[in-house]
Amino acid sequence: MGDFFEIVGLSIWVSLAATAVAAGVSLPIGAALAIFRFRGRRLIVVLINAFFGLPPVVVGLVLYLALSRSGPLGSLTLLFTPTAMVIAQAILATPIIMALVHRASERAWARYGDELTSDGATRLQAVPQILMIIRADLVTAVLAGFGRTVSEVGAVILVGGNIRGLTRTMTTTIALQTSQGDLALALALGAVLIGISISISATVFALAGRARTVGSDEV
Amino acid sequence: MIGFRSFLALLATLVALNASSAAEQSIVLASTTSVEASGLLANILPQFTAKTGITVNVVAQGTGKALDTARRGDADLLLVHDPEAEQQFMDEGHGSTRRQIAWNDFILVGPSADPAHVKGGSDSVAALKAIAVSQAPFVSRGDKSGTNATELRLWKLAGQTPDLLNKEKWYRDIGGGMGQALNAASAMDAYTLSDRGTWLSFNNKGSLIIAIEGDPRLRNRYDVIELDPQKHAGAKLAAAKVFADWLVSPEGQLAIGAYQANGQKLFNPSASSPK
Numbered sequence: 001m002g003d004f005f006e007i008v009g010l011s012i013w014v015s016l017a018a019t020a021v022a023a024g025v026s027l028p029i030g031a032a033l034a035i036f037r038f039r040g041r042r043l044i045v046v047l048i049n050a051f052f053g054l055p056p057v058v059v060g061l062v063l064y065l066a067l068s069r070s071g072p073l074g075s076l077t078l079l080f081t082p083t084a085m086v087i088a089q090a091i092l093a094t095p096i097i098m099a100l101v102h103r104a105s106e107r108a109w110a111r112y113g114d115e116l117t118s119d120g121a122t123r124l125q126a127v128p129q130i131l132m133i134i135r136a137d138l139v140t141a142v143l144a145g146f147g148r149t150v151s152e153v154g155a156v157i158l159v160g161g162n163i164r165g166l167t168r169t170m171t172t173t174i175a176l177q178t179s180q181g182d183l184a185l186a187l188a189l190g191a192v193l194i195g196i197s198i199s200i201s202a203t204v205f206a207l208a209g210r211a212r213t214v215g216s217d218e219v
Numbered sequence: 220m221i222g223f224r225s226f227l228a229l230l231a232t233l234v235a236l237n238a239s240s241a242a243e244q245s246i247v248l249a250s251t252t253s254v255e256a257s258g259l260l261a262n263i264l265p266q267f268t269a270k271t272g273i274t275v276n277v278v279a280q281g282t283g284k285a286l287d288t289a290r291r292g293d294a295d296l297l298l299v300h301d302p303e304a305e306q307q308f309m310d311e312g313h314g315s316t317r318r319q320i321a322w323n324d325f326i327l328v329g330p331s332a333d334p335a336h337v338k339g340g341s342d343s344v345a346a347l348k349a350i351a352v353s354q355a356p357f358v359s360r361g362d363k364s365g366t367n368a369t370e371l372r373l374w375k376l377a378g379q380t381p382d383l384l385n386k387e388k389w390y391r392d393i394g395g396g397m398g399q400a401l402n403a404a405s406a407m408d409a410y411t412l413s414d415r416g417t418w419l420s421f422n423n424k425g426s427l428i429i430a431i432e433g434d435p436r437l438r439n440r441y442d443v444i445e446l447d448p449q450k451h452a453g454a455k456l457a458a459a460k461v462f463a464d465w466l467v468s469p470e471g472q473l474a475i476g477a478y479q480a481n482g483q484k485l486f487n488p489s490a491s492s493p494k
Contacts, residue, residue, distance in 0.1 A: 069292035069453050077453075079293050080247055080278060161247075161278035164261060179398035180256050181405075181423030 003165075008196065011169040014082055015150040018089030022097050022149075023142050025090075030101025030141075031130045034109045035123050045102060051095035056088075060155030063088050067159065080161040085169070088155040093145035100141035104134040139208035143201050150197050170196075245274035246458045249286075249294035251365055252396045254441065255279035257416035257485055263474040267465050273458050281364025281396065289313060289444075292451055296459035297444040298466075300414075301365035303372075305442055313451070314444045319493040320466045321475050321486040322440045325369055326418060327431035328401070329355075329410035337410075341433040347377040354389040356409035360400050361392035365439075370412040373436065401427070414439050420480040438494060441486070443467070466490070 033045060065071050067079040078084045108130050116126040131138065153171035160167030162176060170193045177186035254260050255277055264275050280288060282299040286308050289297050298320070299305060308314055327346055329337070335353040337346035350357055360367040371381060384390040393403050397417040404411040405425035413421075418429075431437075443463045446454050465471040467490035476488040 071291075074292070074453075080276060161276070163247075163276040163278060165274075166276050179252075179396050179402070181398055181402060181421045183423055 006165065007168055007170055007173050008192065010082065010167075011150060011171070011193075012196065012200075014085050014156070014169060015089060015146060017086045018149045019093055019097075019142060019146040021086065021090040022093035022145050026094055026098035026101055026141070026145075027131055027138065028127055030098040031105040031127045031134075033098075033102050034105035035113070035126055035130060048095050048099050048102065052099055054092055054095060055154070056092055056152050057154035057158070059091050060088055060158030063091070063155070064158045079159060080163060080167060082160070082167055084159040085156045085167060088159050089149040089152060092152060092155060093149050096148055097141045097145040100144060101131075101134070101138065104137035104141070105130050108133045136208060139204060143204055147197065147201065150200075151193070244272055244455075244458050245276055246295040246455050246462060247276050247278060247293065248296050248298060248459075248462070249278050249280060249284075249288045250298040251282050251285060251300050251441070252279045252398070253300070253366070253414045253417045254298055256396070256398055257414075257420045258480055259416065259475070259478050259486060262478045263471070266474055267462060267471070271461055271465070273461060275462055281360070281362045281367065283363025283365075283368070286313075289446060289451075292453055295446070295454045295456065296463060297446075298441060299365060299444065300439055300441045301368045302440060302442075304363075304365070304368060305444065308444065312449075313447055315447045316463075317442050317444045318463065318467050318490060319440055319442050320472075320488070320490055322438060322489050322494045323415045323486050324432065325366065325412055325437040325439050326415055326429050327410060327437075328404065328413050328418060328427045329430040330408040331426045331428045332408065333430065334408075335410065338428070338430045340431055343373055343431050343434040343437055344376045346431045347373055347379070350389075350410055351377065351379060351387075354387070356389050356391060356407050358400050358404040358407065358409045358411040359384070359390060359392045360397065360412075361394045362396065364397075366397060366412060366414055369437075369439070373412070376436075416480070416485040419483050419485055440489075440494060 033041060063084065064079065066073050067076065067084055068074055069077065069079070078087070112133060116129055117123060151171065153175055156169055157172045157175060160169070160172065162168050162172040170189055174186045174189050174193070177189065250260065256279070260277050268274055278288065278294065282301040282304060285294070285297055285299050286304055288294045290313055305317060309317055327337070327343055329335070334355040335346070335350040337349050340346060359370060374384060385392065391403070391407065391409065393400055397413060398421060400411050401413060401417070401421050402423055403409065405423055405427050408426065410430065443466050445460055445463050446456060448456055472488035472490050475486050476484070478485055
């Protein structure tokens with residue numbers, strides 16, 4: 001049972017950390033892509049949307065080779081650590097969050113762009129303001145990213161190594177128990193995973209809904 | 220910007236976390252799946268860690284992949300069971316010492332209906348020939364593991380090569396671990412080669428039974444391999460040696476021999492008299 005809470009705790013910790021990293025990158029960049037005009041912008045937007053469905057096992061493999069001690073980032077000795085799993089999941093969640101933030105920002109910019117820059121404010125100053133305006137969409141975007149990370153197994157099992165007590169998450173445990181023929185146990189853990197995933201999403205969504213009704217409705 | 224600030228804070232946490240985990244003694248052991256799936260390591264590692272303070276992080280892979288992981292420098296120690304692949308690893312200069320710690324045996328398992336009529340014998344090669352003739356389904360690990368290598372050696376003795384086998388519909392290469400192979404064999408009423416440890420601790424046998432056992436060619440040896448200090452200067456070789464020495468010590472051997480799953484002994488310690 002001690003193992004169980006450790007596994008659940010690690011799963012949530014890794015997924016939340018990865019989602020936070022991905023959101024930290026995606027929010028400003030996603031909004032900026034809607035606000036600034038520069039060469040290659042369309043291409044970047046197309047690429048981000050294309051990476052929406054990045055295959056986790058390929059991300060895992062590339063990261064595995066990069067973090068391997070004989071790879072370019074080997075000196076960091078991050079392979080088979082929770083940090084490596086956070087990086088893998090952050091890479092998977094980033095295009096999802098960024099694409100959703102960009103889409104919402106584009107709509108908001110079309111409507112409020114002139115207003116936001118009319119009194120001499122720069123486009124850079126408009127980035128946080130756009131994010132404020134679309135904050136309800138941000139919740140959806142970040143939850144979509146979290147959903148991707150917490151349910152993912154292909155990448156974390158490669159770069160984490162499914163080490164008991166160190167890098168064993170709910171999804172890798174389910175894979176392991178299935179391979180040991182403990183199907184009932186695997187299924188039970190699967191139910192827990194779904195339950196946790198749903199309750200986190202529901203909680204955040206409910207909190208965001210309240211914030212939206214309390215604050216002024218701008219969109 | 221909140222997003223960016225929390226991002227920086229998180230990065231700092233990650234770096235700190237990594238530094239603190241590196242401070243305590245821990246090694247990465249690349250091992251075969253059988254010593255992990257059978258529960259052996261989970262049973263004996265706490266004793267070792269309590270005594271020495273060294274944490275052993277087990278990455279359970281097939282023997283072929285475990286050897287590759289060590290070649291790339293991503294493991295500090297190996298625990299594997301494919302004598303030929305191990306010899307090649309030593310010949311390449313990656314290993315420094317290789318010691319046997321335990322042995323058990325492989326068994327050929329199959330559906331109780333026994334379509335190839337091989338049940339009860341001890342000649343594994345004759346049994347494979349009978350399976351090929353009757354075209355009864357056979358599940359292969361197909362993952363370059365020690366068990367997979369043993370299986371292919373036996374097929375060779377039975378007059379089959381991987382190229383020939385892969386053309387056959389009844390020969391099913393699943394590319395997975397021992398448990399996955401047993402799951403597949405159970406679901407498809409197929410024969411498969413298993414190590415006894417995984418078989419005894421496996422809980423989804425369905426109609427599978429042991430068809431062949433007791434063939435001297437089915438012996439399964441587990442070796443611990445320390446890495447060459449010149450080729451693998453970055454590895455934690457001192458701590459790895461402490462664990463390797465413990466495995467072959469009377470205390471470690473006693474712990475290995477005492478481990479049971481479902482009331483049966485799984486591994487026979489053999490450091491003092493290698494089989």
